[in-house]
Amino acid sequence: MLVARDLRKDYPMNGETVHALRGASLTVEPGEYVALVGPSGSGKSTLLQIVGGIDTPTAGTVEILGTRLETLSDRELTRLRLTRLGFVFQRFHLLPVLTARENVELPMAEAGVKGADRRARARRLLDYVGLGHREGHRATQLSGGEMQRVAIARALANRPAVLLADEPTGELDAATGQEILDLFRRLNTDGTTLLVVTHDERLAAQAGRTVHMLDGRIVSEAAAP
Amino acid sequence: MISALCLTLALVQATEPPHPSTGIAIERAVAEQLDLGVGDTVRLGAAPESLPHLAVVSAIYEPRPDPAEVSRRSLRVRLHLPDLAAVLGAPDRVDRFGVGLLPGVTPDSAAAVLNRSAFGFRAHPSATIASESSQTFKVVSRFHRAIAVITIVASAVFLLCIMLLKVEERRLDAAVMRFVGVRRRTIFGALVLEAALIAVLGSALGAGLAFLAGAATNAYYREFFDTELIFSLITPRIVLFSVCLSLLLGVAAGALAAWRLVRTRPMALWGRA
Numbered sequence: 001m002l003v004a005r006d007l008r009k010d011y012p013m014n015g016e017t018v019h020a021l022r023g024a025s026l027t028v029e030p031g032e033y034v035a036l037v038g039p040s041g042s043g044k045s046t047l048l049q050i051v052g053g054i055d056t057p058t059a060g061t062v063e064i065l066g067t068r069l070e071t072l073s074d075r076e077l078t079r080l081r082l083t084r085l086g087f088v089f090q091r092f093h094l095l096p097v098l099t100a101r102e103n104v105e106l107p108m109a110e111a112g113v114k115g116a117d118r119r120a121r122a123r124r125l126l127d128y129v130g131l132g133h134r135e136g137h138r139a140t141q142l143s144g145g146e147m148q149r150v151a152i153a154r155a156l157a158n159r160p161a162v163l164l165a166d167e168p169t170g171e172l173d174a175a176t177g178q179e180i181l182d183l184f185r186r187l188n189t190d191g192t193t194l195l196v197v198t199h200d201e202r203l204a205a206q207a208g209r210t211v212h213m214l215d216g217r218i219v220s221e222a223a224a225p
Numbered sequence: 226m227i228s229a230l231c232l233t234l235a236l237v238q239a240t241e242p243p244h245p246s247t248g249i250a251i252e253r254a255v256a257e258q259l260d261l262g263v264g265d266t267v268r269l270g271a272a273p274e275s276l277p278h279l280a281v282v283s284a285i286y287e288p289r290p291d292p293a294e295v296s297r298r299s300l301r302v303r304l305h306l307p308d309l310a311a312v313l314g315a316p317d318r319v320d321r322f323g324v325g326l327l328p329g330v331t332p333d334s335a336a337a338v339l340n341r342s343a344f345g346f347r348a349h350p351s352a353t354i355a356s357e358s359s360q361t362f363k364v365v366s367r368f369h370r371a372i373a374v375i376t377i378v379a380s381a382v383f384l385l386c387i388m389l390l391k392v393e394e395r396r397l398d399a400a401v402m403r404f405v406g407v408r409r410r411t412i413f414g415a416l417v418l419e420a421a422l423i424a425v426l427g428s429a430l431g432a433g434l435a436f437l438a439g440a441a442t443n444a445y446y447r448e449f450f451d452t453e454l455i456f457s458l459i460t461p462r463i464v465l466f467s468v469c470l471s472l473l474l475g476v477a478a479g480a481l482a483a484w485r486l487v488r489t490r491p492m493a494l495w496g497r498a
Contacts, residue, residue, distance in 0.1 A: 054404045055492050075408070082406020093401040110407050154405070 001193060002028040002162055004051050007060035009043070009216075020046040021057065022216035028162065028195050033188040035204040036197045038213035044197040045166050047213070051195070052085055052164045053077045065161055082111055086155030088165035092147040094139035100126060100150045101135040107157040118157075125153035129183060145176030152183060156192070163187065165196040169203060181206060248283035250303040254451060256285045258300065269304075269312050278312050280304070290454040293358040324348070377470065385478040388420055392482040399486050400494035409487040416486065420479020421472060428471035432464050 009021040021043045028034050036044045049055040051062050053069050062069045065084060072080060081087075094103045101122045108118035126132050129149040139147055148168060155163055168184070169177035181203050188194050188208070196203060204210050205224075212220040249269070251261060261267065261282050270276035288294075288301070310316040326335055332350035339348035399412055439457035446456045486494070 049492070052404070054495075078403070078406050078408055080406075081404065085406075087401075087404050089401065093397065095398060095402075106402075106407070107405050110411060158406075 001030045001065060002026075002051060002195070003061075003063040004047070005061050005063075007047065007050055007057045007062070009046050009050060009055070010058045019216055021050070021060075023060070024213070024216065024218050025060075026051070026211060026218065028193060030161075030193055031188070031191060033184070033194045033206075033208040034196070035207035035210045036195065036213060037199070037204050037210055038219075042213040043216040044213050046216075048164055048166055048195065048197050052087060053081050054087075082107060083158050084161045086158075086160035086163040088148070088151050088155050088163065088168045090167035090170040092139075092144070092151045092171070094142075094147055094150055094154070096139045099136050099138055100131060100142065100146075100153075103139060103150055104153045104157055107154060111158050113158075121157070122153070125156055126150070128156075129153045130179075143176070144172050145179055148172060148176075148180055149183065152180075152187075156187075162193045162195060165194065165198075167197055167199065169198065169200045178202070247278065247280040247308050248305070249280045249308070250284035250286050251282055252301050253285055253287050255300040255302060256282075261285075269302075271313055278308075280308070290452050292362060292454060295450045295452055295454055321346075323351075377474075381474045381478070384424070384474055385481065388475075388478040388482040389485070392416060392486050395486065396489075396494045397496075400491045400496075403491035403494070413480075413483045413487045416483035417476055417479045420475045420482070424471045424475020424479075425468065427475070428468045431471070432459070432467060435459050435467075 004024065004026045007021045007024045008019070010017050010019050012018070024043065024047055026034075026047065036047065038044050046055065050057050051064075053062070053064070053072075056070075064080065067080065069077065069080075094100075095106070098106070101119070104122040104125055105118045108121060113121070123132060123135060126135050129152055131146055131149050131153070134142060134146060134150075139150065142150065148171075152163075152168075155165075165184075169180050172180060177200060181200075184194060184196065184203070185206055194207075196207065198204055208224050210222045210224075211218055212222075247269075249267070256262065263282055263285060265282045267280055267282065268276035269278040269280050284303075286303070304312065306319075307316075310318075324335070324339070326332065332352065336348040336350050395416070402412055403409070436459055439459050442457040443455060447453065
């Protein structure tokens with residue numbers, strides 16, 4: 001489903017070249033739940049951004065569902081992100097002027113889903129993440145945990161092949177973070193493929209496979225017992 | 226018949242009965258200031274120290290509002306032409322008088338005929354006189370136009386700066402939208418639409434403020450000059466022009482700011498080039 005081969009990413013910073021990735025390779029199979037862990041600056045988020053098609057590698061290739069990302073135009077890559085990938089960010093990044101339902105509807109509207117269909121699906125997704133009763137509330141009226149659950153519903157809007165999450169519990173307290181962990185586990189049980197960057201040991205512990213990174217390299221992988 | 230002549234005369238209230246044939250018309254301001262009414266008797270003369278003539282107030286009139294005379298402080302009465310000549314002691318001397326035309330006669334042709342045949346005076350169409358006396362207002366109007374142009378240019382620059390700042394605030398939102406697969410075109414369209422809405426709302430607010438300021442200006446100067454003149458006039462055409470101009474400037478500023486945003490790579494918007 002997702003294959004990253006020998007990814008390298010260099011970028012200049014203060015006149016020097018930073019090697020964010022130094023030949024990282026990763027494969028994620030359908031239905032897997034993979035946690036990407038490692039210290040700050042180890043290249044986890046960079047790897048996630050590159051496999052998600054929002055950044056480009058200096059070298060190496062990424063293949064999603066058989067499509068090589070480097071062969072795609074900007075428009076095709078945008079379309080792939082819209083329809084095949086779902087993103088969850090540490091700071092939620094909902095549009096504050098929109099309601100919870102409208103935020104979930106946004107990717108569907110962009111994909112051309114008709115109004116009634118997308119409203120119905122947005123409601124189903126909000127029910128799924130436990131926020132059906134908050135669909136009319138603006139993002140600014142929601143708590144951190146609620147915003148993250150809306151963000152997850154938004155990421156699932158177009159039935160993505162893989163859900164990519166970057167520190168999804170990083171901004172949440174322990175109890176609220178646990179709700180997100182439970183939601184991720186339920187998502188995976190229901191068939192969603194997950195690749196999650198995290199510092200949260202609880203999240204890493206519940207993943208089916210944990211990939212450890214250090215200095216831009218994947219140093220070890222461990223499957224859940 | 227009361228002549229159209231208007232002269233400033235020395236005028237005081239009198240107690241003696243008037244000459245039966247001397248009737249005058251006074252303007253409302255005169256009536257108010259001197260506390261005169263129809264039927265009152267006044268003394269008339271060409272100078273304050275010489276008031277030999279008696280007259281009775283037979284009418285009080287409201288002069289037609291005239292911008293050229295709005296600041297005039299003198300008071301006016303109207304007399305029959307023979308009475309005026311008698312008061313002045315110069316029966317064959319007038320400064321100017323108006324000539325009414327029959328329907329179908331053009332002022333230009335009438336003036337041309339009079340100027341060919343008359344001696345000692347010159348006839349002018351009233352439109353020409355109005356135009357001559359309006360030169361000051363034309364200059365004022367040009368001055369207002371210049372202020373308007375400067376205001377529009379300054380507002381356009383201000384609007385552009387506001388839009389650029391607003392769009393800068395949206396860098397992260399735009400990055401996230403790009404990440405989740407929203408096209409540049411959609412983001413561009415949304416920002417331009419937002420700018421257009423802000424422009425229309427702003428122009429509606431501006432028009433509302435203009436109406437209020439105009440009403441206050443009119444109320445103050447009408448009271449100050451005791452006139453029915455309109456000092457500030459906001460027509461539907463002006464409002465339409467303002468809204469259209471605002472919309473145009475808003476859309477242009479929004480489009481420029483949005484274009485700057487969407488042509489930036491999402492990762493640069495995200496904070497990492």
